[in-house]
Amino acid sequence: MTSTWSTLCILSVLHVCLIGACPCEHLVADPLFPGGHNGGMRIDCEFHEHGLTEIPTDCFALYPDVSQVFLDFNEITTVNVDSFNGLNNLKTLVLKKNKISSCHDDAFAELHQLEFLDLTSNKLGNAPASVWNLSNLTKLSLADNNIKDSSSFNIPNLFNLKWLDLHLNHLEHIPTGSFDLLSHLQILIIKWNILQEMPDLTKNLALTEVIANGNAITKFPKHVFSSNLTSPITYHIVDNPAWDLPASMLLDLPWHSHIVTDNDEEIWCLDESEKEDLLSRSWTIQDGMGRYLYLEQLVRVCGLDGMPDPCT
Template identity: 45%
Template sequence: MKELFVLVFVQVLIARGASGECPCTHREDTDPFFPGHGEGSMVDCEFVNDGKLDVVPTQCWSLLDDVTQIFLDFNGISHIDANAFAGLPNLRSLVLSHNKISTISEGAFHGLESLEHLDLSYNKLIQPPSELWNLTSLRFLSLGKNEIIKLQDATISNLINLNTLDIHWNHLTGVPKAMLQPLSHLNKVYLHWNMLTSLPDMRANVHLTEVYVKGNALLMFPKHLFGNLTKPMTYHFSDNPAFDISASMLTPLPDFSHIKMEDDVLVWANDVEEMELILSKHWNIIDGLGNILNLKDRLMLCTRKETKDSRNRVIPC
């Protein structure tokens, strides 16, 4: 009887919180697709009151210390205050996507040393908070579909455990060339649908399996973008103004890699040996519409540049 009274009392406290009634649901059955599953509890604040929740409901976890997952997506939150997630040392997953977040106070993520998954996609951020780059346990970071203009001040290199970096669909015109080099665990990079005129050096990121750079403003692709990749990779670079690429950009891709490019791209090999290497690869190559492309029909030798037609193309030799 005593145990039942304590349980009911705790549930009442959770429902009311420290500063008002909690609009969310506290669950012991955590989401198996996110970090923190089976290790604690979940606070489900997804689409509260038909998406009308406009503040972070700190009262929902102010009396809890075992929360490992918080879902606040599909609401109307526009600002995150300092210490919004204080007292949650075990939090592993925090989903804030599909809100209206434009500002985040310094200290909002203070104390989240265990956070592995942070989703801030589909918001209105112009500049990520600087403390974001101190969350060294992060494995997944999504800033996609925001209004970010630059990352020159972002020290992404601090996120040494990062596996997935998603910055697609922002207003980026450039990123630091050495931005990704220290990230030895990096697996997926999504930079598509920005306005990038250059790409970061990825030669140190040998565990890459997905790289999307389609839909940018690249006039020329780097000759040497990838290192000694360990697994087949999906590489999408269609919908850029660059017509031609160097074969050296593709040669590191292992067999069975998936490549998406424009159907009028020409691939320039430095010599016959590199041309033969390209032709020996077993890749799946398609255009933007999903049509299969024959790389043999698009392969050119740099020593035969004079045979190329007179269209205004930058030949990467």
């Protein structure tokens, strides 16, 4: 009896010590994020009082069954290979607004249930390789980092992805075919990079918004989207060097789509028939300041407007 009592006391002391070693709160999961239902719990260290400088692994040892982890707005610099070991039920991991410059390629390898990964506003030079094996991801943000090279991207593995944010990096190119298998992709944010061409999105029929502002695109292709998109789309292309838009690119957009472009763009039709088709469309067109633009003032016909045109 004495031995049993001693064991219980030791276990109680250990439990108290573990709790003391965990600087985060253990709370009911947030219903706005994956893992927020069915009795899920979360570890929450947003805006930690003293600014976390490392991943709080003691918390994970104490609460391995959590479905959400929020570590945003801290001072974390490194993510190790074993930082998230044992979190087999994790569905949401938020690491945005830290100072992460070093992340082991296998840091996320065991997070097979993960649906939402947010690495926004860190100092990553590359996307960790294990990110591209998270086949259950529906939402991924690598925005506002220092990523230049996309050759290691393996986006097609993320076939459940609905939302992808790559904005504010230094990307010049996205590998051909990267989005072909993403049949569920709805929102793609690639603004404020230095992309020189639009990616091919003709296989992504579920798209509802594409934001490509502030890149280095000098010429838009004749076709970016499929003509079989399932719903109206919002398409942002403000602040690119290209002054000329092919009418065929816009004619693939469903009726009631929303186009945000520069007010000095010219939309070039091959002939009067294509112009008539273009002017019949019911779209909302605005500039980057939210001012409405009139389609008929932007349209030109190749060979008929007495000026050099991009049609030849």
